[in-house]
Amino acid sequence: MAKAPARAAVLKGMRAALRLQRDLGLDQAGARGHRVDVFGAIYRQNVPLLFRKLEPLLGAYLREEGNPGIILTTRRPLGQQRFTAAHELGHHVLNHDPHADDDSILRRSPDLAGDYMNLPPAEQEADAFASYFLLPDWLITTLMQRQHWTPQHLQHSDIVYQLALRVGASYRATLYALVRNKVIGAGIRQQLAKAQPATIKRALVPDHTIESTQNIDVWHLTERDEGAVIEAGRDDLFVVKLREDSNSGYLWNFDELQNAGFARWSFI
Template sequence: MVGRSERESILRGIRGAKRLQRDLRLDIGASRAQRVDVFGCIARMGAMLMFQPLEPLLGAFIRENGAAGIILSTRRPLGMQRFTAAHELGHLFLGHDPHADDEGILRRAPWANDAAGMPAVPPEEREADAFASYFLLPPYLIKEQMELRGWNPRNFEQPETVYQASLRFGTSYRATVFALEREHVIGRSLGQQLRNAEPRDLKRQLLGDYTLKNAQRVDVWHLTEQDQGAVIEASRDDLFLLRLKEDSGSGYVWTFDELRDAGFAILRDGREPVPAGQIGAPTVRRVLAHAERPLAGMLTLREVRPWAPDDDPQLLTLYCKTATSDETGLFEPQREELLAAS
């Protein structure tokens, strides 16, 4: 059971996250459906953001001569980096003392000790945990993404759906499960079952016999027609599995010249077997791709009849952006600003 002092720490963290969301206008307009730009928020708060190959630390919040700074490790996947960044931002915004954090912030739940006998979490750490969880995954973001994707609570009974949701939220798989519990989208018992799933296994299930060399750092985006208009913010090494219904019986095929022009390399291209007894039904085109250069812009794929390409094509438009997280040095926008001022 959560003690009163711990509950108060959690509420202080959530109130702080809500206040900063309002101050930065993150809960207004189209941004309600997009992952929170936590690195940009740190810069907007006037703190310098630095990436360094820290080990075993994940990050740190520092103050020196009245100036604030946050350091993040380059040796962790983007989802872990983003949670660490939000945790350190919580320390900054809530007026905490400087602090360094290791993987303990990832292993504990943001609202209570995981199990009896576990050491108590200091109040400032509990506040920063709750701040990070709420700041990265506010209720409106979960609601907007569920509506866009057509997800309902039953969809989240499948760990595969939770993993794909985590990519769109920009959080780790584990942090996503905690947030879904917090908002009562799923129950605590289901949450515990979901936490037993390993993201690396979910990635490999998506890829089949394709070998995934670095299951920790590489994510696999499963894209379908339901992603129409989606903003895809991926790490540089991520893979993209497109599974698109193709009305080949009527002569329609998906074209992927646009994919290549946007900087993707197609690793595999094929069609899934048609189930027995469903001859003539739409097939599923299955394409695995990898971005060979940083992405930034709109990508539109088309399902057309080759002899009449402008005759009522089916479109899939994605807004793709590479979110770099493994380069050492100052946060790029801050570095560019300093260079421009010099």
């Protein structure tokens, strides 16, 4: 098996992603722990970003008479848009030729070997760029510390899903990054990959009927999310589990949430 080309492509994509994060200050103290602002990064590279109803394409990197541009479909959930955006940004940063991408970019990964080796090197490089740009090791480490998640916790699909929400990547892309970062092993990843996000979401809100989970995420928020910026979709659900103890001054006021437009359906 010819492993060398993929390894070289992964290294090239990784280095470009880490360099851009450093140049944009994304890995600095204040920004650490927040999901990487990929759309902002494209803007700061002076690359016009357009959203269109593309189907079946997810996105494309364009260059018209030397002028770069990135186009993304509106017909996908935010996590997939963000990954596509990072992949197209990779094409730009790595000086690739214009390229259009369909949803195979979401399914493939270097550790699946086989067909992956037959991909053009530019695609392998853009994939690696996207993974390292959205899911850098420092972001995973920071979130694990903040949430008190150990590698053992991350052997559970529901915790991996909560990590995926906070980094703004798909469940699958998050699993891949956890293996890469040696938090979980490849065998655990294979097991966890069988879990369906729809099942995980429904398990979090057993008393609530969700017709379609495709465009809805279910956030499990605790005190450990205090101060974090939660970038949620408009239909997302929040399960808030907080300690309440009037003797020690822990009293929560939910009126503010309702005033901010949140619908409340129950408190446990």
